[in-house]
Amino acid sequence: MGNDVFAEFLGTALLVLLGNGVVAGVVLPKTKNNNAGWIVITAGWAFAVMVAAYISGNWGPAHLNPAVSLAFAVKGDITWATFVAYTVAQFLGAMLGTSLVWLMHKPHYEEASNDPAGMLATFATGPAIRNTGANLLSEILGTFVLLLAILSFGFYDMANGLETLCVAFTIWGLGLSLGGTTGYALNPARDLGPRLMHAILPLKGKGDSDWGYAWIPVLGPFIGAVLAVIVYNMM
Template identity: 50%
Template sequence: MNSTFVQFLGEFIGTFILILLGNGIVCAVSLKKTKAEGAGWIAIAFGWGLAVMLGVYSSSFMSEAHLNPAVTIGMALIGNISWSLVLPYIAGQFLGAMLASFILWLFYYPHWVETKDAAVILGCHSTGPAIRHFPSNFFGEVIGTMVLLIGILSFGRNHLADGLSPALVGGLITAIGFSLGATTGYSLNPARDLGPRIMHALLPIKNKGTSDWGYSWVPVLGPLVGGALGCLIFNSISPLIK
């Protein structure tokens, strides 16, 4: 197995690619005067699926390519990864997400200036609910992340061709986005939401408004609970399957 630093680097690079391309599609669709403005939810759902796939491919030869604290903690709970790697993995994930947000600020700089809607600007960084109803929003993030972890673990029980799993994970993310993502924007990943939200608060973005810290616990705690449940449920059922 690779050294701890190499695994940290894998999580950093993979999450950087994930957020650069994932939030990049949101910026392209949402910010004013881009050539993709108004392309809509279908573009976002497919774009995020591809972003996850490419993030995993770019890092899986260095680390486990979790790119998500909910995945890392869930896998540690069932013994699929050492607890000694949890903090290095999460550090890499958050730092990669934050750097990607900074690069996107530079990349789309004139389009941030043209965009006047503070909610749109925040949505290019972090998730937010279609209807603010904390119990429902929290439940949605739990269920979405639970499905994600059960799917990831299920792929490992199938006889897949080498290199196919990241593409299937990308497809799974697309399916979750279409079916379960429209209520909260499907964070599924504390680093994906909180890292860019911190950068939203720090960067001098014109017209940005607040970072909506009152909602920020939902896309952090919901995925952590959902990831743990998904791993524990799968781990409790899998011994029964020969």
């Protein structure tokens, strides 16, 4: 495994540890930040992106997201073999990160055994109103804006490390502006990897992993990423 592939694994694990960690803190009972609200969740995910990208960016590109890797593969900046290697590493990292969230919050999951929807929310995203077309569009639009922003940051001569901070603020803005309908996965690994662990881990009263919805936060970000590259190439 190359340093860049390991960096994608480590970075995505940290991303999900911190991102799903803030969701667990807000949703699960008897935590210090229980019911802190959507602003805290969106801020936590933005900081998660920032921390994970700064750490993993020392060894690799810090994509931390198969949709980002797909965009750079379509653009021709990485090979398709590299895209596959990064994607596998990102999925495995997401599975590790969410497992650490579960391990840390085990007593709180036991207190939430009567709230299967809340438990699932600490692993994977779900729609506020279940509507296939609207839910898919939400993930497409959010990822389109994210990738177009990431690609467009390259137009500017920024100080070293500032682009990562800009991406974090973009994630925060997307959560506030577009995230309320589906929970803004924007990242197939961030959603599917933890959803798999939700199905595997011994969570009392966890209920269904909502596999009927699971394809939306996978396909939507991939479509949004490709559309962003198409628009970027027109600029």
